[in-house]
Amino acid sequence: MTVSYQLKINGQLMQADVAADTPLLWVLRDTLKLKGTKFGCGMAQCGACTVHLDGKPVRSCVTPISAVKERAITTIEGVADSELGQQLQQAWKILDVPQCGYCQAGQMMSALALLRQFPQPTDAQIASGMKGNLCRCATYHRIKQAIQQVAKRTDKEAS
Ligand code: FES
Ligand code: FES
Numbered sequence: 001m002t003v004s005y006q007l008k009i010n011g012q013l014m015q016a017d018v019a020a021d022t023p024l025l026w027v028l029r030d031t032l033k034l035k036g037t038k039f040g041c042g043m044a045q046c047g048a049c050t051v052h053l054d055g056k057p058v059r060s061c062v063t064p065i066s067a068v069k070e071r072a073i074t075t076i077e078g079v080a081d082s083e084l085g086q087q088l089q090q091a092w093k094i095l096d097v098p099q100c101g102y103c104q105a106g107q108m109m110s111a112l113a114l115l116r117q118f119p120q121p122t123d124a125q126i127a128s129g130m131k132g133n134l135c136r137c138a139t140y141h142r143i144k145q146a147i148q149q150v151a152k153r154t155d156k157e158a159s
Helices: 024-031 076-079 083-094 104-117 122-129 138-159
Strands: 002-009 012-019 048-053 057-060 073-076
Touching: 002 048, 012 024, 024 048, 057 104, 073 076, 073 083, 076 083, 076 104, 083 104, 083 138, 104 122, 104 138
Parallel strands: 002 073
Antiparallel strands: 002 012, 048 057, 048 073
């Protein structure tokens, strides 16, 4: 049975008429044509589909649309809406982080959530915050450098 959902995505209200058990990933990609969020494993194992619900990273491939409720959804298309997101995009660009690029939307969503929680993360916090995001091209070192670069910049701004 199809249900009509009112969703708050990247600050905009959007409607999706879908079955209650449809994963959020497919609502974003197929129904709403927000294709930046990627499908990798479909089993919460790779992190490619990571989006935020009220600022917290979730795996949209295993999140049924009925579980979203009133929570604000942020996808990679909304990353530039915050200053921190813009800094992250810039660091990704300067350090030329992506290789094939497939995992990078999910990587950035996890990195953004990590930096919100820990503005100056330790190595252990970076490792723990990013461990659920796999990269077949092994860009892990550059991802870590980009996170550290943003942390350094925000540290300077605060001082
Ligand atoms: S596609 Fe969702 S975690 Fe892999
Ligand atoms: S850049 Fe290719 S999978 Fe990560």
